[in-house]
Structures are given as structure tokens and as C-alpha cells.
Amino acid sequence: MAVHISAATGAAATYNGRITAFVVVSCVMAGMGGVIFGYDIGISGGVTSMESFLEKFFPDVYAKMRGDSAVSNYCKFDSQLLTAFTSSLYVAGLFATFIASWVTRRFGRRRTMLAGGFAFMAGAALGGAAADVYMVIFGRVLLGIGVGFANQSVPLYLSEMAPPRYRGAFNNGFQFSIGIGALSANLINYGTANIKGGWGWRVSLALAAVPALFLTLGAFFLPETPNSLIQQGGDVHDAKQLLQKIRGTTDVDQELEDLVAASNASRTVRRPFRTIVRRNYRPQLVMAIAIPFFQQVTGINAIAFYQPVLFRTIGLGQNAALISAVVGGVVGTSSTLISMIVVDRLGRRPLFLIGGIQMLVSQVIIAGILATQLGDQGGVSRGYAYLVLLLICVYVAGFGWSWGPLGWLVPSEIFPLEIRSAGQSITVAVSFIFTFIIAQTFLAMLCHMKSGIFFFFAGWLVIMTMFIHMLLPETRNIPMEQMGKVWREHPFWRRIVVDEGDESKMDG
Numbered sequence: 437m438a439v440h441i442s443a444a445t446g447a448a449a450t451y452n453g454r455i456t457a458f459v460v461v462s463c464v465m466a467g468m469g470g471v472i473f474g475y476d477i478g479i480s481g482g483v484t485s486m487e488s489f490l491e492k493f494f495p496d497v498y499a500k501m502r503g504d505s506a507v508s509n510y511c512k513f514d515s516q517l518l519t520a521f522t523s524s525l526y527v528a529g530l531f532a533t534f535i536a537s538w539v540t541r542r543f544g545r546r547r548t549m550l551a552g553g554f555a556f557m558a559g560a561a562l563g564g565a566a567a568d569v570y571m572v573i574f575g576r577v578l579l580g581i582g583v584g585f586a587n588q589s590v591p592l593y594l595s596e597m598a599p600p601r602y603r604g605a606f607n608n609g610f611q612f613s614i615g616i617g618a619l620s621a622n623l624i625n626y627g628t629a630n631i632k633g634g635w636g637w638r639v640s641l642a643l644a645a646v647p648a649l650f651l652t653l654g655a656f657f658l659p660e661t662p663n664s665l666i667q668q669g670g671d672v673h674d675a676k677q678l679l680q681k682i683r684g685t686t687d688v689d690q691e692l693e694d695l696v697a698a699s700n701a702s703r704t705v706r707r708p709f710r711t712i713v714r715r716n717y718r719p720q721l722v723m724a725i726a727i728p729f730f731q732q733v734t735g736i737n738a739i740a741f742y743q744p745v746l747f748r749t750i751g752l753g754q755n756a757a758l759i760s761a762v763v764g765g766v767v768g769t770s771s772t773l774i775s776m777i778v779v780d781r782l783g784r785r786p787l788f789l790i791g792g793i794q795m796l797v798s799q800v801i802i803a804g805i806l807a808t809q810l811g812d813q814g815g816v817s818r819g820y821a822y823l824v825l826l827l828i829c830v831y832v833a834g835f836g837w838s839w840g841p842l843g844w845l846v847p848s849e850i851f852p853l854e855i856r857s858a859g860q861s862i863t864v865a866v867s868f869i870f871t872f873i874i875a876q877t878f879l880a881m882l883c884h885m886k887s888g889i890f891f892f893f894a895g896w897l898v899i900m901t902m903f904i905h906m907l908l909p910e911t912r913n914i915p916m917e918q919m920g921k922v923w924r925e926h927p928f929w930r931r932i933v934v935d936e937g938d939e940s941k942m943d944g
Contacts, residue, residue: 451691451915453599453683462682463606465654466593467613469549469586471647472556474617476579479640480522482625482761488634493569494518517569519876524573526872528580529587530865536588537861541708544664545596546655548589553652556582557645564642575641582648587864591848592856596661597682600915604779604845611841612772617647619765626759662692663853663916666699694917695853702854712855712862719929720850723908724859728867730900731843732874734795735893736835739764739828760825767829771836783912784842785904791838792901796894798831803890839900843867849911850919 483489490498497518532555540548559578566572591610598606624643628636662679666672675695679688712721779787802824809820851859881889909922909929923929 451600451683452685452687453691454685455599455602456682456684458684459597459599459606459682462658463594463597463609465650465658466549466590466597467609468647468651468654469552469590470610470613471617471620472553472586472644472651473583474614474619475621475644475647476525476583476617477614478618478621478761478765479625479644480525480576482622482629483637483640484518484521486625486629486637489637491634493521493566493572519879521569521573521576523872523875525576525580525583526868526875528577529584530580530868530872532581532584533588533861533864533868536585536864537857539585540589540592540664540860541667541857544660544668545589545593546658546660546664548585549593549651549658550655552582552585552589553648553655554582555579555585556648557652558582560642560644560648563644564638566638566641572641579644584864584868586651587867588857588860591844592860593658593661595845595848595916596663599683601913602780603849603916604784604912605776607845607848608772608776608779608841610844611836612769612776614840615765615769615772615836619762619769622762622765626762663695663698663856666695667702667853672696691915691917694915698853698917701852702856704854708855708858712858716933717851717855718932719923719926720855720859721862723850724847724862725866726903727843727847728863729870730896730903731839732867732870733893733896734835734839734900735799735874735890735896736832736840739832763825764828764832768832768836768840771833772841775837775841778837779841779845780912783910784846785908785910787838788842788904788908789901791834792897792904794834795831795839796897796901798827798834799890799894799897802827802831803887803894806887806890846908846911849914849916850922852920853917 484494487498494517536548536552539551555578559575559580559582562575562578563572566575591607594607594610595603621640624640628639630636631639659678659682660668660670662675662682665675665678672692676688676692679692679695680686683691711717775787805820805824805827809817847863848860878889881892885892907928909926911919911922914922920933923933
């Protein structure tokens with residue numbers, strides 16, 4: 437069901453250009469938006485397993501973990517206040533992304549990244565200086581605003597700056613940056629957990645300002661994308677010069693012509709959120725909702741947030757739990773790097789399908805081990821604990837080269853310019869909504885469902901893998917401004933997508 441690779445290759449060949457140092461440096465700086473997101477994911481999971489952090493802000497959880505033998509292993513970390521600490525970021529990010537959609541469309545991708553960097557730095561400073569739990573949570577709200585703005589703008593920036601034939605690799609760099617951020621956070625948590633005096637968590641939270649500073653400084657000097665420059669009414673000659681610099685060639689007339697045509701079409705759309713629900717954009721809207729939803733119900737953020745907590749649940753100590761999270765971070769980052777290398781050769785669909793099956797198998801085996809080996813008290817043997825760690829690494833690797841990077845790549849590349857910022861906003865909003873739901877409910881689900889929670893996520897993996905197999909066309913090597921044809925040629929979607937003239941008649 438993959439859509440006409442030959443046609444895709446031919447379309448990509450109509451644009452000239454190569455990978456230039458200019459575009460690489462620009463995308464690396466923009467990728468700091470992924471680093472701040474990944475750092476927060478890693479840091480929140482690590483500090484919530486630190487005894488000094490729990491004792492100061494969540495004494496009830498600390499008491500259950502330290503001495504209440506009557507509490508089930510699966511329920512020791514079940515606290516609504518503790519989950520509010522993790523999930524408050526995503527509530528803030530959800531509201532911020534709709535504001536960021538307007539800012540991205542009106543003022544461009546670069547200024548949106550700049551605003552996100554400032555907000556994230558403020559949140560990091562507040563978290564590191566926190567005196568009570570409410571101060572910590574308010575700091576995470578500011579972090580959420582920063583992540584909302586960054587997640588709105590960075591994937592679009594990467595997709596628009598990259599040459600079409602390498603767009604997958606460049607955009608997957610966003611997930612790679614998330615992995616780098618999470619791995620850095622896990623290493624920092626491992627080091628700060630052993631600081632005498634119990635203030636290491638302050639260092640972990642405050643150091644989030646470092647990648648945010650790089651993003652903010654980078655945004656001052658980054659160029660705007662040619663797509664956004666034209667959309668904002670900039671001079672076409674200036675956009676052509678920028679495009680020539682980005683592509684490393686003077687022959688950019690075909691790409692510029694497509695960008696101008698797309699910009700002219702976008703100016704006729706005054707209400708992109710109303711336009712996006714029209715029949716002609718139905719496939720893209722479905723993907724903008726379904727892909728980020730499925731990305732969250734893989735269970736990856738439950739493991740990313742609470743991996744140290746999870747390993748403490750099965751009996752590992754604080755340091756062993758934190759170093760296990762480091763191992764998972766190395767595996768996730770390495771697998772995303774593999775995805776960057778192969779995604780423009782193999783395509784999006786094969787990686788989605790391979791990763792989905794890999795995650796499904798590992799989830800089912802983990803659930804079986806916990807169901808048979810971990811009771812309400814005590815722990816599992818060291819051998820089984822390390823087997824679970826190995827299986828989590830297999831699972832993380834599957835996510836790292838499939839649903840992790842592709843969950844950001846595919847939605848960012850399928851929308852026409854006139855609704856691109858609205859489409860990305862919906863993608864980020866759905867991601868935040870279900871990240872919040874998973875973060876808010878995971879510890880309670882773990883307490884009540886116990887090992888069955890892994891069967892729960894495995895069931896969703898079956899559904900999402902079938903969804904990709906049946907409904908997602910291949911998008912590799914297709915220029916973004918020519919992406920509409922993949923839906924018109926798809927066996928299912930071609931019955932829904934109609935020509936603009938036909939759609940106007942139907943609307944009338």
C-alpha cells in the first residue's frame with residue numbers, strides 16, 4: 437500500500453540543492469528545542485526517585501517507600517500531587533501551543549523558538565530555587581510554555597529547511613535531540629543523587645536552563661525559513677537569495693515557484709483551524725490527531741517519566757534505578773541515530789511497522805515476567821530485574837527508530853503551507869493532552885492494574901500498527917509543497933480527497 441516510490445523520487449528530483457554547512461548549523465541550533473523537551477522528561481523521572489526530593493515535597497510518598505510494608509509494590513508511588521508535578525508541564529504546554537500556532541504563522545518559526553527559550557529558562561530558575569511544592573509546580577508550568585512553543589516551531593523549521601530528499605533525517609534530528617536531552621538528564625541525575633546534603637535535585641532542575649540558553653541565543657542568529665519568509669509577505673528576491681544559500685546552488689527556481697504558489701494559497705485562508713476540517717484536508721487532519729495519540733499510548737512516556745520509579749518498584753536501589761535509566765537513554769538515542777540514517781532510504785512506513793512489532797513483543801514479555809514474578813511485597817530476583825531492563829531497552833530501541841522520530845516527522849511534512857501551523861498546533865496539542873493523561877494516571881494505573889498495564893499498552897500497539905499498514909501512504913522524498921498527491925493516489929484516501937473545484941461545488 438506504499439504510494440508510488442518512483443513518483444516520489446521523480447518529484448524530489450525537480451528540486452536542486454545539497455546539504456550545506458549553513459543548513460546543518462541552523463538545524464543543530466534549532467534542535468536545542470528537542471533537547472529541552474528531552475531534558476525535562478528525563479529530569480522529572482529522576483528527581484521523583486530521589487529520596488531527598490520526595491522527603492521535602494512529597495513526604496507521604498517518601499514514608500510509603502521507606503517503611504510501610506503493607507503498601508503494595510505497585511502503589512508506593514501513587515500520589516496525585518506527585519503526578520501533578522510531572523503532568524502540570526503538559527497542561528501548560530497544551531494551552532501554549534495554540535498561542536504558538538498564531539505566533540508561528542504571524543511572526544515566523546524563529547521568533548516562536550525565541551519565546552520558548554525564554555519561558556523555559558525562567559521555569560528552570562524557579563524549579564532550582566523552589567522552597568515548596570507549589571513553587572516547583574509553577575516552575576513546571578513555565579517549562580511547559582517553553583516546550584509548547586518549541587514543539588510547535590522546531591519540527592516545522594527542520595522540515596522546511598531540509599532538502600526534500602533528506603527531510604526525514606533532518607526532522608528525525610528533533611527526536612534525536614530529545615534523546616540527547618533525556619540521556620543528559622539521566623546522567624546528571626545519577627551524579628546529583630549522591631551530593632551530600634540532599635540538594636542535588638536543585639542542580640538537576642536548574643541545569644535545564646543550559647539547553648534553553650543555547651536555543652535562545654541560537655534563535656537570535658538563525659535565519660527564518662524561506663517558506664515562512666514568503667508567508668509573512670517578505671520580498672521574493674530576499675527569499676530566493678536565502679534559498680540559494682540554504683541549498684548551495686543558484687538553480688532554485690522550481691522550489692521558489694512552489695513556495696510562492698503555496699504562500700499565495702495560504703493568504704486566502706484567514707481561519708486555518710476552520711479550513712483544516714474541510715474534506716480536502718481530512719487525511720492530514722486524521723494523521724495530525726491519530727499519530728500523536730498513538731505515540732503516547734505506546735507507553736513510552738510512562739516508562740520515560742517513571743523508569744527509575746519502575747525499577748525501584750521491582751526492588752532495585754536508588755543508584756541502580758538511575759543508572760538503568762541511563763542505559764535506556766543510551767539505547768534510545770542510538771536507535772534514533774539509526775533512524776536518521778535509514779529513514780530516507782527505507783521510508784516511513786517500514787520503520788513504523790518494524791518498530792511497532794518490536795515494542796509489542798517486548799511489552800507482552802515484560803507483562804508476563806511481572807505477572808509471574810513480582811507480588812505486592814518484596815521484589816524480583818536480580819536476574820529477572822536485569823531481564824526486564826534488557827526488554828525495556830528492546831522496547832526503547834523500537835520506539836527510537838519508529839514512533840519516536842516519525843511521530844514528529846510525518847505530521848510536520850504532510851500539511852500544505854496554508855494550514856501548516858494549524859496542523860502542527862493540533863499535533864502538539866493532541867500530544868500534550870495524552871501525555872498529560874498518561875502522566876496523571878500512570879501511577880494510579882500501575883497501582884490498580886499492576887502488570888496488566890503493559891498488556892494495556894500492548895493492545896494499543898496492535899491497533900496502531902494496523903492503522904499505519906492500512907492508512908498511511910509513504911511520504912519519503914516528496915517535496916512538502918507537492919505532498920497533496922500522495923493522498924489522491926492512496927487506495928483509501930483517494931475516495932475522500934477531491935479536487936478543489938469539486939470540493940467547492942460540494943461545499944456550495
